[in-house]
Amino acid sequence: MAGFRPKASPRLSPDAERLVADALALDASGSRMEDGYWERRLSQRLGRLLKNGSQTALDAALEHLFKHNADASDVLAEQAETLAESATIEVDGQHYDALLIAAPILAHTRYAIPSGALKPELAQTLAVHLQAHVLATGTRVSLSPYLYSIDQLPRTHSDTFALTHKLAAAALAGVVPKVDLRDLPETAPILADPRYLLAVVVAPREQALFRWQEDAKEHHAERSTCLEQWRSQVQPSVALLLPGCEFELLLPDAFFLSCRESDKSIRPLTVRAAVNYLCGTLDISAGQLAAVVAAFGEEVVEEYRVGFTMRGEKDVIYGIVWPVYGREAGEVDADEKGNPLEQICEELRNAGVEDIFRHAALFDPEYCEDCGTPLYADRNGEIVHAELPEDAPTQQPLFH
Structure with missing residues (x-):
């Protein structure tokens, strides 16, 4: 899943060459001020490519750097992930930060682990618990009405970018997101496999997204406390989704980080x-x-x-x-x-x-x-x- 590294053509396109050059420059930067310059430049290029669904140039640049400069490859991958899972959106002169998050569920069984569409009332219940126990006060949330397997997660940075913006728009409009789930692949029949709830959290620009970021004593909670509350409150709802399965809930967090942590934890x-x-x-x-x-x-x-x-x-x-x-x-x-x-x-x-x-x-x-x-x-x-x-x-x- 997270950390896309597809095969690429040995000949780089102009877009891929520019991404490689900017990533090498950012990796070689000698100051935080210079870092900012190269990050802005790289983000502008990446943002245009992701918005247009142009994944090929990014794949080629990542593959080239992975072979020739691993540190610069990590720099480019980090920037691509950041832009794919987060956004700053302006509505009526107000700026908002949006972040795609994943709530992993580690499931195992002797039979089959379900995935698929969520009933509207169950999706609403899960979103309420997410807001109450994990997200900061005053944020808005839009939960995708689907229980995803690894095979059904966004496969590229461009796909992730599109889902982030679609759910963010729904959160800001206060409507149920319309996510096209018809063409998702079949789930592989694996006896121990993660499942994921995906959502976007939106907050006013530079304000807290998660409960553990808040300063106010009445709202602040440590990550461990949030995880404990999330598990205790959501367990009955998830049990309805996964009959015949044993499961463990991980803490909801940023999309790529959560996917990597669940990949490790399921082993x-x-x-x-x-x-x-x-x-x-x-x-x-x-x-x-x-x-x-x-x-x-x-x-x-x-x-x-x-x-x-x-x-x-x-x-x-x-x-x-x-x-x-x-x-x-x-x-x-x-x-x-x-x-x-x-x-x-x-x-x-x-x-x-x-x-x-x-x-x-x-x-x-x-x-x-x-x-x-x-x-x-x-x-x-x-x-x-x-x-x-x-x-x-x-x-x-x-x-x-």
Whole structure:
């Protein structure tokens, strides 16, 4: 999700070249005053591109900088995210700040995790709780009437920009937002996956957006207090949305930050959900399973894939992906305490899987040509498709 980095053409367009030049200049800046100059210049260019839906030039610039100057790539990505998820809007001479926020829900189940349209009264209830327990006094909010999966979130900075402005306009007008949800993709059938409520909060220019920003004693609350109140008040409503699921609510916050934090937080749940699913489906204990953990990536570790087998057997019967982020990426055989490989093995052991095999090599990230699912390394290092045994149940009951 957040942190778009699509493939780009090796030849840069004029727009992409200008973005690259400005990002390099901002990264090399030697003072806060110079920073401001380059930020304004870069923001103007980016703003025009995002408003016009011109994502291609930004993708090309990000890809080029990612290969040649990682620091400048981070600078450009940060500016693009800021402009996509926030806006300053003028209405009748009054200026307002608007911010797209996400309220992540970490869900896991043995069945299926729902997503889809919210009933109007439920959407209104969630918006009221968001206003009462998370957002600053005097702000306005517009909640998108949909429970999103990762596959259904805005896919590009331009898409995010468009949603931010649409919800901001609805918040300022005090109307229910009209969001076209007809062409959203189907949700992948994953047993542990985040769900998201998306909203825009609007406040007078340079005023507090969140409750933890407020100075007044009667309104100010720490982030931890806001999270506690959000969880206690919203739990019953979310339970209606996710029957048959266990879930955890994270603190609503800025869109890109929330998406990254939920991506990280869901990873341990994918391990537990996979083991629970296999034990329930095959009527076995966790101790009868084995796991093969391998690193995948083109040049550095981009993700770990865990293939499950029956203990003492070769065939991979199920698999999960554990993505890595930022500083987590690096050497496959890292000895550093708390590295992703050790975290994965710890979660497997906590789930009852003791037979764990770790590959030392870095594998190319291959996918099935027919169904697009990730392929996994077996114990011999062959890249294979995960297939449940032929006598395993093929249909699990769905909760909707």
